[in-house]
Amino acid sequence: MAGTSETRTRPGRAALLTAARRTFSSKGYDGASIRDIAQEAGLSLSALYYYFPSKQDALLELICSTFDDFLGSAHAILQESGEDARSQLDALIRFIVRFRIANREGSRVLLRETERLDPERLEIARARQIASNELIKGVVLRGVEQGHFRTPYPEEAVRAVVSFCNSLPLWYREDGRLSPAQLEERYTHFAFRLLEAEPETSCRPGAASPGAVRT
Amino acid sequence: MAGTSETRTRPGRAALLTAARRTFSSKGYDGASIRDIAQEAGLSLSALYYYFPSKQDALLELICSTFDDFLGSAHAILQESGEDARSQLDALIRFIVRFRIANREGSRVLLRETERLDPERLEIARARQIASNELIKGVVLRGVEQGHFRTPYPEEAVRAVVSFCNSLPLWYREDGRLSPAQLEERYTHFAFRLLEAEPETSCRPGAASPGAVRT
Amino acid sequence: MAGTSETRTRPGRAALLTAARRTFSSKGYDGASIRDIAQEAGLSLSALYYYFPSKQDALLELICSTFDDFLGSAHAILQESGEDARSQLDALIRFIVRFRIANREGSRVLLRETERLDPERLEIARARQIASNELIKGVVLRGVEQGHFRTPYPEEAVRAVVSFCNSLPLWYREDGRLSPAQLEERYTHFAFRLLEAEPETSCRPGAASPGAVRT
Amino acid sequence: MAGTSETRTRPGRAALLTAARRTFSSKGYDGASIRDIAQEAGLSLSALYYYFPSKQDALLELICSTFDDFLGSAHAILQESGEDARSQLDALIRFIVRFRIANREGSRVLLRETERLDPERLEIARARQIASNELIKGVVLRGVEQGHFRTPYPEEAVRAVVSFCNSLPLWYREDGRLSPAQLEERYTHFAFRLLEAEPETSCRPGAASPGAVRT
DNA sequence: AATGAATGAGCCTTCATTCAT
DNA sequence: CATGAATGAAGGCTCATTCAT
Numbered sequence: 001m002a003g004t005s006e007t008r009t010r011p012g013r014a015a016l017l018t019a020a021r022r023t024f025s026s027k028g029y030d031g032a033s034i035r036d037i038a039q040e041a042g043l044s045l046s047a048l049y050y051y052f053p054s055k056q057d058a059l060l061e062l063i064c065s066t067f068d069d070f071l072g073s074a075h076a077i078l079q080e081s082g083e084d085a086r087s088q089l090d091a092l093i094r095f096i097v098r099f100r101i102a103n104r105e106g107s108r109v110l111l112r113e114t115e116r117l118d119p120e121r122l123e124i125a126r127a128r129q130i131a132s133n134e135l136i137k138g139v140v141l142r143g144v145e146q147g148h149f150r151t152p153y154p155e156e157a158v159r160a161v162v163s164f165c166n167s168l169p170l171w172y173r174e175d176g177r178l179s180p181a182q183l184e185e186r187y188t189h190f191a192f193r194l195l196e197a198e199p200e201t202s203c204r205p206g207a208a209s210p211g212a213v214r215t
Numbered sequence: 216m217a218g219t220s221e222t223r224t225r226p227g228r229a230a231l232l233t234a235a236r237r238t239f240s241s242k243g244y245d246g247a248s249i250r251d252i253a254q255e256a257g258l259s260l261s262a263l264y265y266y267f268p269s270k271q272d273a274l275l276e277l278i279c280s281t282f283d284d285f286l287g288s289a290h291a292i293l294q295e296s297g298e299d300a301r302s303q304l305d306a307l308i309r310f311i312v313r314f315r316i317a318n319r320e321g322s323r324v325l326l327r328e329t330e331r332l333d334p335e336r337l338e339i340a341r342a343r344q345i346a347s348n349e350l351i352k353g354v355v356l357r358g359v360e361q362g363h364f365r366t367p368y369p370e371e372a373v374r375a376v377v378s379f380c381n382s383l384p385l386w387y388r389e390d391g392r393l394s395p396a397q398l399e400e401r402y403t404h405f406a407f408r409l410l411e412a413e414p415e416t417s418c419r420p421g422a423a424s425p426g427a428v429r430t
Numbered sequence: 431m432a433g434t435s436e437t438r439t440r441p442g443r444a445a446l447l448t449a450a451r452r453t454f455s456s457k458g459y460d461g462a463s464i465r466d467i468a469q470e471a472g473l474s475l476s477a478l479y480y481y482f483p484s485k486q487d488a489l490l491e492l493i494c495s496t497f498d499d500f501l502g503s504a505h506a507i508l509q510e511s512g513e514d515a516r517s518q519l520d521a522l523i524r525f526i527v528r529f530r531i532a533n534r535e536g537s538r539v540l541l542r543e544t545e546r547l548d549p550e551r552l553e554i555a556r557a558r559q560i561a562s563n564e565l566i567k568g569v570v571l572r573g574v575e576q577g578h579f580r581t582p583y584p585e586e587a588v589r590a591v592v593s594f595c596n597s598l599p600l601w602y603r604e605d606g607r608l609s610p611a612q613l614e615e616r617y618t619h620f621a622f623r624l625l626e627a628e629p630e631t632s633c634r635p636g637a638a639s640p641g642a643v644r645t
Numbered sequence: 646m647a648g649t650s651e652t653r654t655r656p657g658r659a660a661l662l663t664a665a666r667r668t669f670s671s672k673g674y675d676g677a678s679i680r681d682i683a684q685e686a687g688l689s690l691s692a693l694y695y696y697f698p699s700k701q702d703a704l705l706e707l708i709c710s711t712f713d714d715f716l717g718s719a720h721a722i723l724q725e726s727g728e729d730a731r732s733q734l735d736a737l738i739r740f741i742v743r744f745r746i747a748n749r750e751g752s753r754v755l756l757r758e759t760e761r762l763d764p765e766r767l768e769i770a771r772a773r774q775i776a777s778n779e780l781i782k783g784v785v786l787r788g789v790e791q792g793h794f795r796t797p798y799p800e801e802a803v804r805a806v807v808s809f810c811n812s813l814p815l816w817y818r819e820d821g822r823l824s825p826a827q828l829e830e831r832y833t834h835f836a837f838r839l840l841e842a843e844p845e846t847s848c849r850p851g852a853a854s855p856g857a858v859r860t
Numbered sequence: 861a862a863t864g865a866a867t868g869a870g871c872c873t874t875c876a877t878t879c880a881t
Numbered sequence: 882c883a884t885g886a887a888t889g890a891a892g893g894c895t896c897a898t899t900c901a902t
Contacts (some may be wrong), residue, residue: 012886030245031331034872044888046874055872112327116246151408153401156393160405163382164375171374178371186368190375193366194409227861249897259863261899270897442865460675461761464893474867476895485893542757546676581838583831586823589816590809590835597808608801616798620805623796624839657882679876689884700876
């Protein structure tokens with residue numbers, strides 16, 4: 001698991017990263033002062049500068065570690081989910097939904113504050129962003145080649161699917177109407193419809209029951 | 216067209232709003248200083264305070280006027296597009312795509328900076344946001360009742376459709392691969408697939424030709 | 431007179447320059463905070479940034495204006511003091527002594543804080559520093575050519591003379607033992623001795639009476 | 646040689662003093678951070694606090710040890726150079742020139758940063774400064790009494806001589822035009838001229854040959 | 861209709877310093 | 882001996898805002 005040893009050995013740093021994540025997520029990068037972050041972490045203002053050279057570097061670290069968590073898990077999941085692009089997409093969408101919900105704040109920062117990085121650091125983050133997009137695009141395009149996805153606009157369809165998955169952290173609330181499992185269900189459903197997956201041979205195990213609404 | 220008389224009679228105000236739109240869009244509300252805005256408008260710093268009581272008010276004005284433009288046009292379009300929810304949705308999605316592209320900067324501000332409003336002003340903007348969402352939701356739910364849209368998850372489907380339409384201002388570039396008309400085409404296509412519109416009776420005029428890729 | 435119109439039209443700026451001069455002189459550039467300067471000027475901290483882009487720019491302005499005052503007057507004095515290098519040197523040394531005493535604080539800043547300028551600004555100040563040194567060197571070398579100064583080491587002699595003149599602002603106090611006029615007397619005397627001016631034909635008017643010690 | 650045993654037994658301390666000397670010399674006391682010094686010494690920040698109670702104390706130590714080196718050697722040299730004030734002055738000026746060149750950085754700190762000491766420590770350093778000045782003044786005044794120096798302004802002449810000697814560390818560079826030996830020659834020459842030493846009985850051994858310019 | 865001058869609060873960052881280990 | 886972790890104070894600078902003109 002990522003960051004475990006660091007979390008254990010450098011609690012101050014981990015506390016600051018968590019605080020930065022929370023604060024950047026709710027106030028935005030520019031709206032969050034390092035005083036806000038330090039206070040949220042229960043440390044002094046200067047502590048941030050002991051662990052991070054600058055506010056920009058803290059943001060970069062946050063974004064990159066979130067990307068790396070995402071990419072690491074996504075790769076693992078793709079390798080476990082067989083050759084069929086449909087099962088791969090199913091697993092991938094379910095993972096993205098889970099990840100965007102579980103790492104809601106990190107995802108918000110990654111999705112909305114990356115462009116606040118200065119050019120040099122932006123490039124570093126952008127590389128991961130591209131890798132992340134290519135991962136999904138790769139699965140879809142393979143599915144199109146295999147004839148499983150029949151959308152006439154694969155490129156834009158990928159963007160649309162990614163867009164509605166990425167919007168999750170913007171509105172999801174733990175006390176909301178739907179559970180993460182139900183959201184997995186719905187979002188994979190949407191993705192398959194949008195990509196115009198051939199309907200008859202749906203190989204997804206839980207696809208039959210749409211999942212009851214939570215009480 | 217909204218704001219014409221104002222534009223004619225108070226050029227300074229219009230220049231400032233345009234500058235604020237551009238600046239908030241590219242730097243974010245907190246990252247944009249009123250000096251940035253005044254400079255972009257070619258006016259002095261104090262001019263902004265002649266036209267707007269505060270930075271917050273400029274943001275509110277920007278967001279509300281964009282919402283009002285959107286809502287005004289959207290209502291008109293719905294009224295012109297018959298009773299059938301499918302033709303209404305078609306017209307509505309096409310309008311949203313056009314609007315998000317044509318008012319790219321205003322939309323970015325509206326979509327990403329609304330939450331920077333203080334509670335009092337947020338409420339004012341939120342009302343329009345809700346009206347805007349209800350408008351789309353209304354069309355879809357009517358379509359579901361009419362049996363034209365067969366998605367099992369209408370509420371979430373609306374959110375998904377809105378999400379991918381709203382992501383347009385985040386990546387659209389005038390020198391991009393696809394023209395606005397092509398994007399209209401694709402996004403209505405996606406919306407109909409995602410909502411699981413009954414395929415045989417597609418009444419959309421331009422739906423047959425997917426639109427050639429621009430050279 | 432330098433700066434008169436500015437002094438009259440922008441009193442805040444002049445007050446800040448005076449305060450910066452005094453503060454840099456007593457605490458050094460790095461030891462003086464802009465809060466110190468603003469307080470000394472009776473203005474707010476931010477006022478400094480209304481008139482100067484940065485602390486470095488305030489230092490540069492201070493140094494350059496002092497240099498320019500010096501160079502302007504020095505040139506005028508040389509033109510008024512005939513062709514003979516001895517009378518020129520006499521006038522010049524007397525002026526330097528007067529200037530270093532009258533502009534004690536500005537001179538301290540100029541002499542000790544110039545090297546705190548960043549490379550870009552340092553170059554600008556250095557040009558004036560060189561002009562200033564060349565001015566004196568020119569007079570001495572002409573005197574050597576004319577045979578009036580017989581020192582075997584003209585270059586180093588110039589440096590020595592400049593050095594002891596420039597040390598004036600480091601120790602001079604208004605309540606000291608010697609008046610400015612007496613110091614003029616002594617320092618020209620020293621300069622002539624050090625340069626080994628031919629003794630018999632001393633043309634300096636006041637050279638005969640060494641000036642009584644003040645009570 | 647002073648500090649040998651300490652240098653051998655406490656290399657960290659010596660490294661820090663050297664680093665402090667270099668750093669204070671180039672950046673000034675206030676412009677030098679203790680991080681700069683520790684880094685220059687290749688030690689950790691806290692190491693400085695192991696050897697010195699504070700930054701002020703490091704400065705004081707630096708200044709006092711430089712003064713003590715100077716005074717110790719100066720006294721020894723005076724005792725070796727006979728009764729005649731002229732030979733004493735010759736030896737003393739030559740020593741000062743050598744010292745200011747060899748201990749260029751220490752001298753810069755001593756001459757320019759002493760006034761950054763807080764009042765309590767300033768007093769300690771000031772005592773040595775006075776001792777140092779009295780030493781030179783004593784020689785000159787004795788020479789005046791003996792009739793060897795005929796300057797009408799002995800007090801100010803001392804200041805002038807000290808001033809040009811002390812300016813050496815401000816401009817001397819090892820790759821400069823003149824060797825230390827040549828500078829000894831010139832500066833004693835200047836001192837004798839400025840003090841108006843009786844010309845005929847010059848007893849200085851090397852005074853005849855002004856010293857060739859280095860290639 | 862618009863501006864120049866000025867401000868207080870707050871920004872990110874660096875400082876000298878401490879202390880447990 | 883020496884360090885890593887942490888801090889309060891202060892650093893230079895920018896902020897949104899005001900107000901007389």
